[in-house]
Amino acid sequence: MIKKRDLKNIKKYIQNIEDAFQELFSASIGYSKLKSAIEELEKILNNSKFKENDRVKLIKDLDIPKESGWYHSKHFLTKNSPGKIEEIEIHNGKYYYGVVFDNDSYIDIFNTNNIMKNQGSSS
Numbered sequence: 001m002i003k004k005r006d007l008k009n010i011k012k013y014i015q016n017i018e019d020a021f022q023e024l025f026s027a028s029i030g031y032s033k034l035k036s037a038i039e040e041l042e043k044i045l046n047n048s049k050f051k052e053n054d055r056v057k058l059i060k061d062l063d064i065p066k067e068s069g070w071y072h073s074k075h076f077l078t079k080n081s082p083g084k085i086e087e088i089e090i091h092n093g094k095y096y097y098g099v100v101f102d103n104d105s106y107i108d109i110f111n112t113n114n115i116m117k118n119q120g121s122s123s
Helices: 004-025 031-046 109-114
Strands: 055-057 082-091 094-101
Antiparallel strands (some): 055 082, 082 094
């Protein structure tokens, strides 16, 4: 899986490796080909439907099974929950988006007896 934010670091490290290889062996490891491949990946990631920092919202309630690690988050993974794209990835030709939801919180569904409403808070 390739993350857009990792490409900058990859380019920097490849250039450092190329520079060291040139200094040690007076030869190239083909940095220009690697750089071109990374630039192509950047173009692909830049063509994604959403961009980093885009504001988004869920278009439907998510059906989260109890066995899922996301089950405790189902209270904010509902239709129209707002969030922001934090990360863009591509894997097997499909885009994946890391979204941080504004109402991101954790509720231990199995221990709801341990919480109560704040005095003076409104619903």
